[in-house]
Amino acid sequence: TQLLEQSPQFLSIQEGENLTVYCNSSSVFSSLQWYRQEPGEGPVLLVTVVTGGEVKKLKRLTFQFGDARKDSSLHITAAQPGDTGLYLCAGAGTYKYIFGTGTRLKVLA
Amino acid sequence: SAVISQKPSRDICQRGTSLTIQCQVDSQVTMMFWYRQQPGQSLTLIATANQGSEATYESGFVIDKFPISRPNLTFSTLTVSNMSPEDSSIYLCGGTSVSGNTIYFGEGSWLTVV
Numbered sequence A: 001t002q003l004l005e006q007s008p009q010f011l012s013i014q015e016g017e018n019l020t021v022y023c024n025s026s027s028v029f030s031s032l033q034w035y036r037q038e039p040g041e042g043p044v045l046l047v048t049v050v051t052g053g054e055v056k057k058l059k060r061l062t063f064q065f066g067d068a069r070k071d072s073s074l075h076i077t078a079a080q081p082g083d084t085g086l087y088l089c090a091g092a093g094t095y096k097y098i099f100g101t102g103t104r105l106k107v108l109a
Numbered sequence B: 001s002a003v004i005s006q007k008p009s010r011d012i013c014q015r016g017t018s019l020t021i022q023c024q025v026d027s028q029v030t031m032m033f034w035y036r037q038q039p040g041q042s043l044t045l046i047a048t049a050n051q052g053s054e055a056t057y058e059s060g061f062v063i064d065k066f067p068i069s070r071p072n073l074t075f076s077t078l079t080v081s082n083m084s085p086e087d088s089s090i091y092l093c094g095g096t097s098v099s100g101n102t103i104y105f106g107e108g109s110w111l112t113v114v
Helices: none
Strands: A005-007 A010-014 A019-024 A031-037 A044-049 A055-058 A061-065 A071-076 A085-092 A097-099 A103-108 B004-007 B010-013 B019-025 B032-037 B043-049 B068-072 B075-080 B089-096 B103-105 B109-113
Touching: A005 A085, A010 A019, A019 A103, A031 A071, A044 A055, A044 A061, A071 A085, A097 B043, B004 B089, B019 B032, B019 B089, B032 B075, B043 B068, B043 B075, B075 B089
Parallel strands: A010 A103, B010 B109
Antiparallel strands: A005 A019, A019 A071, A031 A044, A031 A085, A055 A061, A061 A071, A085 A097, A085 A103, B004 B019, B019 B075, B032 B043, B032 B089, B068 B075, B089 B103, B089 B109
């Protein structure tokens, strides 16, 4: 069974702080996605990483895919209240997508 | 990105009844999936909707409880049968792009069973 563990599970920080969310598995994925979900909405895609070692930047967000394609990280620089939400990683396995356990982030003004 | 729409967006249902959720995707979608997200939790895959054939269910989910249809490439339905309060969840339809690298979601269907 493919599992994706995210850490931390919850995170509450002050505006302006930096943070990193981790997504780990013992399985290899052909690609990995990160989503943010806000209350009352479906998950919104942030990024897809495909190549081992790949780094992608989206404004203040930096995503990295592990060399072995088993893990990933999301780093947010100078967090803002608008970054508040549930962050989910998802791995593309064999004919299906497995979601991580989720990280709930709250950024306080 | 793919465009995915679901309906109903919300519903309050009586215990013991059944509800069918519809999912319409645009032509860029190849595979379709149904997920459940219980309050405060991540997404759990219910099944892969296969065009013109029976869906592929994940462990813990059965066709009698969650019958799924996909009569064509761009439309699928999920029925939640004989509902109980434990079925109160967000049900999400997901579709993958042609490249298969990414899954996109609609807004989800929020079900409350009373």
